[in-house]
Amino acid sequence: MATKNQTKIVAEPGRQEIFIIREFEAPRELVFKAFTDPKLLVRWLGVCDMTMKIDAWPSGDGGYWRFLHVDNKGNEFGFHGVTHEATAPERLIRTFEFEGLPERGHVAMETAIFEALPGERTRLTVQSVFRSVADRDGMVQSGMERGVLESHENLDVLLEKELQLS
Amino acid sequence: MRTRRDVFQAIADPTRREIINLIAYQSLNLNAIAEHFDVSRPAISQQIKILAECGLVVIKKQGRERYCEASLGQLGEVSQWIERYRQLWDRQFSKLDDLLEEMKAKGRTRKKK
Numbered sequence: 001m002a003t004k005n006q007t008k009i010v011a012e013p014g015r016q017e018i019f020i021i022r023e024f025e026a027p028r029e030l031v032f033k034a035f036t037d038p039k040l041l042v043r044w045l046g047v048c049d050m051t052m053k054i055d056a057w058p059s060g061d062g063g064y065w066r067f068l069h070v071d072n073k074g075n076e077f078g079f080h081g082v083t084h085e086a087t088a089p090e091r092l093i094r095t096f097e098f099e100g101l102p103e104r105g106h107v108a109m110e111t112a113i114f115e116a117l118p119g120e121r122t123r124l125t126v127q128s129v130f131r132s133v134a135d136r137d138g139m140v141q142s143g144m145e146r147g148v149l150e151s152h153e154n155l156d157v158l159l160e161k162e163l164q165l166s
Numbered sequence: 167m168r169t170r171r172d173v174f175q176a177i178a179d180p181t182r183r184e185i186i187n188l189i190a191y192q193s194l195n196l197n198a199i200a201e202h203f204d205v206s207r208p209a210i211s212q213q214i215k216i217l218a219e220c221g222l223v224v225i226k227k228q229g230r231e232r233y234c235e236a237s238l239g240q241l242g243e244v245s246q247w248i249e250r251y252r253q254l255w256d257r258q259f260s261k262l263d264d265l266l267e268e269m270k271a272k273g274r275t276r277k278k279k
Contacts (some may be wrong), residue, residue, distance in 0.1 A: 004263070007256040011248050014178025022259050026266035030273075034265055044261035047254065137174065140251045 016136050020126040028114040028122040032089035058083045090114050106135050176220035182213050193233040
């Protein structure tokens with residue numbers, strides 16, 4: 001097994017954009033498919049304490065998409081937008097809005113570029129551009145809270161295992 | 167709109183980032199800092215004022231001189247929230263790695279048939 005590829009985040013202070021950069025040990029046709037085929041998407045997207053439900057998923061340009069993360073108490077967190085362009089296997093451009101915000105209209109635009117690398121590998125670069133710096137920071141910080149929640153959950157699992165061993 | 171005065175605003179500007187680098191290990195007075203830049207002394211003074219308002223620089227009087235001292239504890243705040251966000255995506259991409267391996271294996275068996 002090759003060493004795990006690192007996830008890189010570029011979020012310069014005071015800017016409205018954030019980049020997520022990651023390489024994969026698979027050709028971009030497969031990576032693109034894992035991003036666009038709803039059956040495959042639910043298998044990796046989302047944090048482990050939530051189930052992911054796909055409400056609408058477009059097959060091409062101009063399609064409306066919506067998915068929900070549902071936590072174990074039944075709380076639903078919805079996200080939706082429109083696919084501007086889906087050009088397999090190289091480019092995916094869409095709008096993105098979190099429905100849980102106090103007001104509508106805080107929409108980001110996401111551009112995912114799937115770049116073919118030598119040796120059947122792929123470099124993914126996702127650029128999200130937000131309406132304001134505050135919107136961007138808010139999005140990242142809410143992600144952080146989810147991340148913290150998840151790691152607590154993982155810790156619980158770990159502690160349970162430890163208890164069973166002792 | 168009210169101007170933001172926090173650590174994020176402080177490091178948004180390249181000149182301000184450079185000032186922080188300069189004084190990170192030693193306190194310097196305004197003239198010593200201004201010497202490192204092509205811009206005017208008042209312009210540097212203005213940037214230092216912003217850094218002070220954001221809490222990243224403390225200005226200390228020593229006799230007639232005013233020294234600028236870096237106060238960098240807050241910088242951890244920035245890297246921490248980005249690191250958590252990174253970990254969140256890293257976990258999802260690990261799952262994607264597994265899925266891609268599976269897809270690759272399926273492709274291979276199909277080719278054999």
